[in-house]
Amino acid sequence: MSIFARAHYTSEVTRFIDELKAKKPTLEAEQRLGRAIWWDKKLDLSEQADYQNASVPQQAYVYGTSGHPNGR
Numbered sequence: 001m002s003i004f005a006r007a008h009y010t011s012e013v014t015r016f017i018d019e020l021k022a023k024k025p026t027l028e029a030e031q032r033l034g035r036a037i038w039w040d041k042k043l044d045l046s047e048q049a050d051y052q053n054a055s056v057p058q059q060a061y062v063y064g065t066s067g068h069p070n071g072r
Contacts, residue, residue: 010018021027
C-alpha cells in the first residue's frame with residue numbers, strides 16, 4: 001500500500017456519483033448517446049480544408065477604419 005493512500009476513504013463526490021448511478025442505471029448509456037449525438041462525428045476533410053482556406057486574415061488593428069462606409 002502506498003504511504004499516500006487512505007484506507008477505506010471515499011470522497012463525497014464519489015459517493016454522490018455512485019448513488020446517482022444506483023438510482024438511475026441507464027445514466028451511462030444516456031451519456032454515451034448524448035456524446036454520440038453532439039461529439040462523435042466523422043470529419044469531412046475536404047470541407048475542413050475549405051473552411052480553413054476561406055478564412056480572411058485579420059487587420060493588425062481590429063478597429064481600423066479602412067473600408068469604413070463613411071470613408072473615415
